[in-house]
Amino acid sequence: MPFTSEQLSYGANAAINFFLKNDPIDQINLNRPLIKWLMEGKKPYVGGLQFVVEQLRYANGSNFQSYFGDSQVTYNRKRTLQQAKYTWGSFHDGFGLNEDELAQNGIVMTDDKSSVPSEAEKVQLTNLLQENSETLKLGFQENFDYMLHRDGTRSTTDIPGLDLLVSTTPTVSQTVGGLDQSIYTWWQNTAITGISTATAGNLTQQMEIAWRDATRFGGFAPDKILVGEAFLDAYRLDAKNTINRTVFMKDDASPTKLDTSVGEGTRTGLYFKNVELTWDPVFTVLDTLDNPTIPWQKRCYFLNTRFLKLRPIQGHWMINRTPPRVYDRYVHYFALTAKAALTTGKRNAHAVISIA
Numbered sequence: 001m002p003f004t005s006e007q008l009s010y011g012a013n014a015a016i017n018f019f020l021k022n023d024p025i026d027q028i029n030l031n032r033p034l035i036k037w038l039m040e041g042k043k044p045y046v047g048g049l050q051f052v053v054e055q056l057r058y059a060n061g062s063n064f065q066s067y068f069g070d071s072q073v074t075y076n077r078k079r080t081l082q083q084a085k086y087t088w089g090s091f092h093d094g095f096g097l098n099e100d101e102l103a104q105n106g107i108v109m110t111d112d113k114s115s116v117p118s119e120a121e122k123v124q125l126t127n128l129l130q131e132n133s134e135t136l137k138l139g140f141q142e143n144f145d146y147m148l149h150r151d152g153t154r155s156t157t158d159i160p161g162l163d164l165l166v167s168t169t170p171t172v173s174q175t176v177g178g179l180d181q182s183i184y185t186w187w188q189n190t191a192i193t194g195i196s197t198a199t200a201g202n203l204t205q206q207m208e209i210a211w212r213d214a215t216r217f218g219g220f221a222p223d224k225i226l227v228g229e230a231f232l233d234a235y236r237l238d239a240k241n242t243i244n245r246t247v248f249m250k251d252d253a254s255p256t257k258l259d260t261s262v263g264e265g266t267r268t269g270l271y272f273k274n275v276e277l278t279w280d281p282v283f284t285v286l287d288t289l290d291n292p293t294i295p296w297q298k299r300c301y302f303l304n305t306r307f308l309k310l311r312p313i314q315g316h317w318m319i320n321r322t323p324p325r326v327y328d329r330y331v332h333y334f335a336l337t338a339k340a341a342l343t344t345g346k347r348n349a350h351a352v353i354s355i356a
Contacts, residue, residue: 033266033278034162035145037224038310038342045311045341051085052311054177054345056187082184084177086341088313089159091147093140094321094335095132102128102332132334140318140336148310148342149286149296159341165308166301166350168193168294176347190214190302190351193294197355203238204272207300210351211273214302217348222304225275227268228283228297234355235277235300236270298354307346313339 045052063076107128151167152160160176167174170181170188179187190213195206215221227235270277283296316339323333344350 031266031281032141032145033280034226034282035141035148037305038148038308041305042310042312042317042340044314044317045088046314050087051178052088052341052343054084054086054343056082056084056345082179084179084187084343084345086177086311086343087159088311088339088341089157091140091144091338091340092321092335093136093143094333095136096331096333097128097132098332099330136334136336140338144338145282146286146289149282150290161342162301163292165189165342165344165347166303166352167191168299168352168354170347177343181347186217187347189347189349192351192353194356195353197234197238200238203234203355206353207235207272210302210353214304214349214351217346220304220306220349221273221275222302222350223275224301224303224305225272225277226280226301226303227277228295228299229279229281230295230297231300231355232268232270232277232279235272239270239272294354298356300353302351302353304346304349307349308344309342311341311343316340 063074065073067073147154147158148161149163150158150161151163152158164174164176166189167176167181168191170191173180173182175181176187181187190210192206192210195203197203211222266279266281268277268279277300280296283299286292286296316337319337321333321335321337323335325332
């Protein structure tokens with residue numbers, strides 16, 4: 001017996017839900033570290049108007065004075081808060097199955113509400129939906145990840161990503177979260193670009209400076225280091241005599257293994273200040289796609305994920321959609337949608353550096 005539209009929709013929803021919750025071929029965790037970190041630490045936001053708002057304390061507003069005896073003192077009114085407002089965006093990915101394609105896979109559609117599909121048809125539908133559902137998820141994450149890296153200028157409906165929030169030009173006149181970074185100096189991340197690697201030790205010295213800046217203003221040391229492969233190679237050469245080495249002890253107390261090149265996937269086995277450098281393969285892809293002035297492969301980001309959050313709108317994260325079939329096309333549609341913003345509440349807790 002054939003499938004009805006409702007049965008097809010139910011089967012597709014079940015398949016998409018399965019691939020959203022499971023990773024039979026897990027490529028995200030190995031190849032896309034930025035989106036992995038952000039999705040693990042996402043902080044839902046109750047939607048309101050067009051902005052996700054971060055409250056910023058930019059001063060203490062102190063009225064501290066010394067006095068003696070009956071000296072007169074003064075009082076002030078504190079003005080210590082500012083707001084960063086980030087526009088949230090809506091995102092979609094979807095696919096369609098026309099009835100000829102279904103028929104080629106042994107699946108017949110009908111408008112008979114009492115129809116019950118055979119077991120063979122159910123198997124055929126499952127096989128067809130498996131590839132479509134899996135690639136729907138992976139394709140959504142792939143392109144969402146690109147957007148989370150970029151500065152948000154490729155489309156008027158894109159949200160700003162890492163390239164704007166942790167800018168390579170933080171002192172130029174540019175609006176980030178509704179604030180002009182050239183006016184509010186406390187709203188600038190650290191950026192050191194064009195670092196020469198000709199002199200041994202110069203790269204690690206500049207990393208020390210950027211690290212101290214991010215720690216000084218952030219109050220906490222960065223907990224993530226994201227690098228391109230050119231920077232990674234330069235750091236390996238520059239710090240080969242001072243790199244933090246990790247000692248691995250086996251449970252059976254067998255001899256210690258010392259290995260400075262241990263890595264797994266995007267983990268490099270190389271450390272700075274006891275934080276492992278994570279290689280982001282997407283940097284190389286973005287260099288090919290965008291040809292930026294400062295190549296992504298030459299960059300290193302010190303990130304404090306306490307102050308860098310993916311903010312999905314509550315109730316609008318990775319939602320299955322089954323739009324109705326339009327009257328003049330025998331095509332059945334399936335989609336994923338999401339609404340979210342990427343925000344930071346403390347830009348000076350992050351830093352970006354790059355080699356020449």
